[in-house]
Amino acid sequence: MTVESTAARKPRRSSGTKRAAAGASTRKSADSAAAAAQSAEPQLVQLLTPEGERVENAQNAEFLPYVSDITAEDLRGLYRDMVLTRRFDGEATALQRQGELGLWASLLGQEAAQIGSGRALREDDYVFPTYREHGVAWCRDVDPTNLLGMFRGVNHGGWDPTVNNFHLYTIVIGSQTLHATGYAMGVAKDGADSAVIAYFGDGASSQGDVNEAFTFSAVYNAPVVFFCQNNQWAISEPTERQMRVPLYQRAAGFGFPGVRVDGNDVLACLAVTRWALERARRGDGPTLVEAFTYRMGAHTTSDDPTRYRRDEERAAWEAKDPIERLKAHLLASGDADEEFFAALEAESEQLGKRVREVVRAMPDPDTMAIFENVYADGHALVDEERAQFAAYLASFEEGH
């Protein structure tokens, strides 16, 4: 929106007007400036076109070596990861609709960004996710049904983050980027060559925490990769509401490199993340990776995207689907046959069935769990309240 009306130059005093009182000015609005900045769209790092063709160009030359070892079997593996992750995600969405989950944050459309980056990781690397990284969890061998506890409302986490080096989901947006930075500072102090990766969204990048994480990681040269999935929307707010320059470019101001990668291209995501992790391991410090992708579904199952975005936009992104793209490549190259796809379909069915069964059988927590793990050392007040509440509950049993 550009406001050019000269009549609005002076603040209006009359009350009751539905026009902006003093806000409408002749100044260039932030939105048009943002549009100008975004129009100089940088090229994405892409290795696989939406049609499934491999590409080599100046943009991706630096990253190509990072996937030169990828075999046909690896490609099938990446495809399998994406298919099963999508299946799991779809199942969870359905379970929410059936009332088995209170909420679900779908990753539909973001499979390549998550699987590509997730498969770039080494076992000793450490992951700090948001609430949507189901595909990364899959790559870390976290049992997908463990992810559902917090969405069902039986716990606030549901897994031991130290088992798979996959931290708990963080809902307060951006917080975990600081935890990742601190963890990475610790890794560096220990003289280890592991790396740390922090996931967050385009919306979260506006948070002070994320900017402070950039500051700390740069100052301490922390071995951390900031992996931002720019899925174009932060609930109802488009990326232009968060920044005026392409997201990846912000890294430069903090003193480390930023790269924009095609977030729907699993191979490119793998290559770029490997490259960034490599930098971290070498002691070259943080990197910002912006995976340019799209949230195909609603923000969460409570959200109604029809209020703020148009169907055509979604349709345009559907043509860039990460799974279809790799499938086209696998078919064209002959790296996978019908038998492979059929077997995967069967495996997918099995996964869906297991997820449904586990969720439906997931018991409600014991009431007294309220008082568990409040403190590591125990606490007199908690003990007192626990005893009082137990006595109160017991009074019902006695009475009837």
Next chain:
Amino acid sequence: MTVEKMSIAKALNESLRKALETDPKVLIMGEDVGKLGGVFRITDGLQKDFGEERVIDTPLAESGIVGTAIGLALRGYRPVVEIQFDGFVFPAYDQIVTQLAKMHARALGKVKMPVVIRIPYAGGIGAVEHHSESPEALFAHVPGLKVVSPSTPSDAYWMLQQAIQSDDPVIFFEPKRRYWDKGEVDVEAIPGALHEARVALAGTDITLAAYGPMVKVCLEAAAAAAEEGKSVEVVDLRSMSPIDFDGLQRSVEKTRRLVVVHEAPVFLGVGSEIAARITERCFYHLEAPVLRVGGFHAPYPPARLEDEYLPGLDRVLDAVDRSLAF
């Protein structure tokens, strides 16, 4: 008299609309408040009618939202800020506590801070972590802030008007599980002061004091107690800073017993302050110690334990019985 029946959500929406219409300096700011109308639709349709300059979708940064609202207030605007959920106010807590609350005093009273921070709060909607907190005591403890919470559509409508008109910063807690409760709103009635307690139900045997989401529970408890022949008075405090101790004292001097009920943890909560003050003021009137019913000293539990965690009818009635047994 123009009485309309509406939900609390609708009353808040109408209240914001009226404020935008009446005062060109009023601005709405927050995440998703524009096209989406907020995640609870409290700002529904406002951007459409008042434009993006007055109903402002902000970047996702709570410290930024409150910090810039302070600047806008310094420039003569009256920002009404929406924090999406209770658990997300903490990135802004620094700005609220160290800056917003103290600005008026530091500027020798020359600068006013008419900022309203609306926060959907408390539990009962089966949400995930950080979506069900009751942090009112953390704000009430801070000098310079007013802290209020309506429990009816009428109060939602009027208290929000009053909060916006106040030259002080007001933390406006909206009981999210009551958003869809309906009631009558007289959009012309002249309301009482923002901080005045309200006798929601008159009684003679015991006083239940509550605010926000727990007022309804207390009214239900009073109805249940009435069946057993007990006459319970329910006082809706409406304001946690200041607290209408005079109003509460009048009630306690009549009933001689007091139970304070809130969802927030009991330890160092609003109820603790009330228990202490009422004990000082009504020591010779009280037949029983002031009792408190509320949350535990534990993180807010996952949704499937909410029903056990939240003080319900039984826990309130249990406290009533304990008080009457003294």
